[in-house]
Amino acid sequence: MVDNFRRSIIANKAEAMVNGSVTGDNGVVLTEIPFLAQVNIRGNSDDKKFVAGVKSVTGLAVPTTPNSYVTKGDLTIFWLSPDEWQIIGPVDAQNDLVAKLRDALSGQHVAVIDVSGNRTTLELSGAQARNVMKKSCRLDMDPQSFVPGQVVQTRVAKAPVILQMLDDKPVFRMFVRPSFAEYLVDWLLDAMSEYRYSA
Structure with missing residues (x-):
């Protein structure tokens, strides 16, 4: 179609x-x-709830070493700045990722944006x-x-x-x-x- x-x-x-x-x-x-799915997230890596929320969805803790990335399965998280990361995933995975992240991080001072x-x-x-x-x-x-x-x-x-x-x-x-x-x-x-x- x-x-x-x-x-x-x-x-x-x-x-x-x-x-x-x-x-x-x-x-x-x-x-x-x-x-490729690309989801930008902003948050505080010192906040245990934020780190736990991202990990509950991706299986990964956000990297805190500048200019590094972590990978598990078909997901990768790039460090972009002290409070910004980008998740790279399979084709068409962005909607599911955004929904799950927003749910896991609900009530926190964060941003989750599909930038695919x-x-x-x-x-x-x-x-x-x-x-x-x-x-x-x-x-x-x-x-x-x-x-x-x-x-x-x-x-x-x-x-x-x-x-x-x-x-x-x-x-x-x-x-x-x-x-x-x-x-x-x-x-x-x-x-x-x-x-x-x-x-």
């Missing part, structure tokens, strides 16, 4: 991402993971992914400096993103606003292009 039809904001870039990706031992691959439409997700992976990121982001991307378990709000190619390091293969995820998504894809594909011709 038409009512259930969804199209990614960068669906027109899907073919370019496939053609621009390089597989193999010296490769780098760019893909989109659209429509606010960003799409790009994933950059492969042996050369870190080198592409070094060309695209001012953060120190050396393996000793940016490691799995870290998440930061930064700029990649001048586009504001939430940047997550998933593992040391390496795999990076960039949560980018729709207005910057097409530009960021073009930038990354250009940065990846040299690896199509390397030995």
Whole structure:
């Protein structure tokens, strides 16, 4: 049905991402993971009721270490600031998450907001992914400096993103606003292009 039809904001870039990706031992691959559930929560991590309420829904305590994230099953919680977190979940899980969180945190001075439409997700992976990121982001991307378990709000190619390091293969995820998504894809594909011709 038409009512259930969804199209990614960068669906027109899907073919370019496939053609621009390089597989193999010296490769780098760019893909989109659209429509992930994204729920922003504000609260006080020193408040035991708040922490317990979030944990009762997600199975996770909100992380308190800056620029870190925690994961259990298919849910992840990003630390964004001392009183702000973002929960990332499976596609279409946002309504259930919001309802359960609001119920668990009822009566507390908190905010629970569905921001799923606010960003799409790009994933950059492969042996050369870190080198592409070094060309695209001012953060120190050396393996000793940016490691799995870290998440930061930064700029990649001048586009504001939430940047997550998933593992040391390496795999990076960039949560980018729709207005910057097409530009960021073009930038990354250009940065990846040299690896199509390397030995």
